[in-house]
Every structure is written in C-alpha cells, then in structure tokens.
Amino acid sequence: MTDKKPWEDMMRQMQDMAKTFPAMDAFTPKGFEAMMGLMPKDLMETFFGNKLNPDGLDAKTRLLLTLAGLTMQGAQNDLAIRQTVRHAAEAGAHRQQIIETIGQMALFAGLPAMQRAMDLAQPVLDEMAGQADKSKEGDA
Secondary structure, three states: OOOOOHHHHHHHHHHHHHHHOOOHHHOOHHHHHHHOOOOOHHHHHHHHOOOOOOOOOOHHHHHHHHHHHHHHOOOOOHHHHHHHHHHHHHOOOOHHHHHHHHHHOHHHHOHHHHHHHHHHHHHHHHHHHHHHHHHHHHHO
16 A cells, blocks of 8 residues: 555646646636626627527526526536626626526525625626716716
C-alpha cells in the first residue's frame, strides 16, 4: 500500500499549471460574467423562440420558464440566474414578470430558494433600471 494521494497530486498539478496561464491570478467569476455578451432579442427569438416553430413558445416565455427551473433547483447557479434575468429582459420580460416568476416558485421550491433567486436577480434588475434611466436622460 502506498501513502501517496493521487487525486491530491493531480489537483495540485492542475492548479500549478493554471497559475502559469497569463492573467489567471486575476480571474474572477464576476470578470467572466462581464465578458459574456447579451444575445440580441432577434437572435434569441430565432434560436430559442418561435421563429422556427410558429406555434411554439416565444423566447421570453422560454427564458421565464428557465428562470423558474433555476429557482426550483435551489438557485444554486448564480451566473445562470443573473444571465437568464438579463436575457429575459432583453427578450421583452418586464421587471414585474421576472419578479413574479421567481416569487411563484416559493410555492414549489420553498422560500429559501425563492429568496436566494430574488437576491441574485435584484442587483441585475437594479442595474438594468439604472441603464434605462441613463438612456432616457440622453434622449431628453
């Protein structure tokens, strides 16, 4: 029997290797999220909406359902919830529709999951409201 721990050795080697990549020491999940773009509404409607399936669900409905599902899973994936909120708004969902979608899941996923999803969505909704206010100021 050996005292070596192959899993720990492999993980250490992977970490050492990752440190050699440029800028990996400055990597943050928030930085990665900022790097991800927002898909335009027309593109979402084409791939996820009812352009190819006229009798199917539109992109806004699909994204609200996705948000409900992510909440049902316990709101464990922060990035996915924030991105889904952004994309749902881009697809035409209003702030109240996003809040109601998350709130409705309290009945099925429980209050902690609903509250966590709301805590993740709220800064995104506030950010989008701030951007909308700035664009209105520019139009005046």
